[in-house]
């Protein structure tokens with residue numbers, strides 16, 4: 001790569017800035033993924049052109065047709081022969097910085113972070129075929145990363161744009177050699193899903209597509225959009241990987257599962273164990289845990305995530321693979337814990353100072369959701385026994 005070490009110049013384009021804490025804080029990073037042609041660039045254009053008052057750095061793999069967005073408000077600041085350069089930076093009038101890079105987004109982000117303090121949020125748009133899981137893992141709980149970029153950046157959330165016209169068909173047909181195609185991995189690995197282009201389909205189609213999405217990922221929040229029209233607060237600053245802010249009305253976990261409003265919502269949802277092309281989700285109600293149950297739960301998760309087998313069984317030939325897990329549960333002692341996991345990485349974090357149900361508004365009964373492959377009845381029963389032993 002030529003000019004690999006050249007640091008992009010960030011010009012103050014006059015965009016309004018938000019108040020920043022006196023305390024040093026890390027910059028949130030949002031990953032945008034989505035099906036080919038679903039509307040990712042449309043969403044990015046919206047972020048880049050809206051007068052939201054934030055200085056947002058958007059990183060794209062390729063500019064493609066995005067280079068002509070709001071042409072009048074964009075100044076191309078790259079120097080030299082752009083055809084020879086593998087990266088390019090654009091300054092926008094609203095304070096956004098647009099960065100295109102052909103290879104790893106990490107290199108671009110490292111350069112951006114040398115301009116620390118110059119922006120409030122980073123948006124990373126992946127290509128239509130990208131699986132967001134490995135990218136999310138890079139930014140979350142990666143020890144090497146934590147000692148480097150992790151000091152400056154934290155993963156805020158993964159947003160997936162789904163095509164309301166072709167999305168359902170794509171999900172149903174998406175079946176590659178290992179049984180989980182990219183579109184399913186994208187849905188499984190996302191915290192927020194924009195069901196875009198709803199202007200082109202009827203209400204029944206929308207409902208059916210949403211149903212398929214919920215079957216794959218019951219933990220994600222779904223918004224129906226036209227031209228990726230979404231209030232940015234619904235996709236940025238969502239703290240999907242945080243154990244903080246739980247009592248501040250911005251619950252990070254989106255643990256409201258489909259069907260929560262129903263009277264049976266405090267029951268395990270065995271029958272709602274879905275299977276689409278090898279990918280399944282399992283959500284389980286978690287009663288307040290004693291110390292032994294807590295320890296057993298931790299061991300259970302470790303075994304399932306790291307050894308791809310159910311504790312007590314030696315057979316790991318069942319293709320057990322966890323792509324994402326989330327949970328919120330209480331101990332009998334009144335403490336609240338959050339579980340977050342991306343692939344084999346996970347953490348269980350105590351929610352500091354928020355043990356009282358009254359203060360959090362959270363139910364005494366917790367929930368844990370796993371999304372992945374091979375989550376059969378056997379796995380559900382095993383976890384159920386651990387939690388109620």
Ligand SMILES: Nc1nc2c(ncn2[C@@H]2O[C@H](COP(=O)(O)OP(=O)(O)OP(=O)(O)O)[C@@H](O)[C@H]2O)c(=O)[nH]1
Pocket residue numbers: 034035036037038039040041042043127128161196197198199200225226227228
């Ligand atoms: N009717 C309609 N068209 C839309 C909507 N959103 C996006 N489009 C159009 O769909 C086409 C694809 O949108 P893009 O934003 O380029 O999609 P993308 O996901 O970035 O595409 P790739 O990068 O190729 O994967 C464009 O022509 C958009 O104008 C929508 O809500 N309704």
